[in-house]
Amino acid sequence: MAETSQGLSRREALRRSTALLGAGGIAEAAGDARFLMLGLLDLETRDLLLDGEKILGADEAKNLDAALARRLSGEPVARILGAWEFWGLPFRLAPETLVPRPDTEILVEAALTTVPDRGAPLRCLDLGTGSGCILVAILSELPHAYGIGLDRSLGALRMARHNAVANAVNGRAAFVAGDWCDAVRGGFDLVVSNPPYIADGLIQHLDRDVHAHDPRAALAGGPDGLAAYRRILEGVRTNALLAPGGTLLFEIGYDQAEPVRNLARAAGFADRGLTRDLAGHDRVLGFSLSPDLSSGHTDA
Structure with a gap:
């Protein structure tokens, strides 16, 4: 096996990359090798199929070898590429943003199921927007909706704004710096x-790809993992962020459904149901204002 990818064809380089990652203990070696090849060389799958004998250029081989070394060190493919796909859309990443994960698409699906008319001019709020993937995905499906993405990180907000532009929803999206609900007022339909x-004490036990490369601020939920839910529930209620008939939806950990439900009930919210992910794990909870609160609710 060659020491570098220099002089190899695309097809040979893909085989070598897969073998190197597999030998290095990477579980998804074939998929990771393919993603790196396609992303780094700006190729489509058909390019590997139809033009697989084309020899890599010197810079292409150098970049691929550097990326393989980073992957073997434990850096996720998405971090190496600086971009990832979510909801079929491209998203660039920053050090301050999480890598969008398929499980989070369940949150988008659940949100869309609450919308009886996708042509309505709905108002959406995404708290802790990060890369903006959730808000951008929702707006891509609701052509007349408008949304605000809120985050404490200016780096994340800059990337979210870029992603809104790249996915052609920037005219209907605004991004605001703030600490959860403190920077906005109601009322939003979603x-x-x-x-x-x-939970803070569990972060060190997550997969290396996560705890070593995802921003801690986007992971750490306090001693019991529920700190952000408490803040959001209180802020949504106090600042009247839900319009009448509006829905609040959370992504949750697999064992957090009942604790989050209890917090929501105590804060005056009614349960709108649980959605599970493809693995059967609890993933999304929906809430609305309890009737006694929503009857006196007015937009700020």
Whole structure:
């Protein structure tokens, strides 16, 4: 096996990359090798199929070898590429943003199921927007909706704004710096959030790809993992962020359904149901204002 990818064809380089990652203990070696090849060389799958004998250029081989070394060190493919796909859309990443994960698409699906008319001019709020993937995905499906993405990180907000432009929803999206609900007032038809929900003491036990490369601020949910939910529930209620008939939806950890439900009930919210992910794990909870609160609710 060659020491570098220099002089190899695309097809040979893909085989070598897969073998190197597999030998290095990477579980998804074939998929990771393919993603790196396609992303780094700006190729489509058909390019590997139809033009697989084309020899890599010197810079292409150098970049691929550097990326393989980073992957073997434990850096995720998405971090190496600086971009990832979510909801079929491209998203660039920053050090301050999480890598969008398929499980979070369940939150988008659940949000859309609450919308009886996708042509309505709905108002959406994404708390802890990060890369903006949730808000951008929702707006891509609701052509007349308008949304605000809120985050404490200016780096994340800059990337979210870029992603809104790249996905052609920037005319209907605004991004605001703030600490959860403090920077906004009501009323929104959809309020969504994938907040930090990992108990602080468990972060070190997550997969290396996560705890070593995802921003801690986007993971750490306090001693019991529920700190952000408490803040959001209180802020949504106090600042009247839900319009009448509006829905609040959370992504949750697999064992957090009952604790989050209890917090929501205590804060005056009614349960709108649980959605599970493809693995059967609890993933999304929906809430509305309890009737006694919503009857006196007015937009700020």
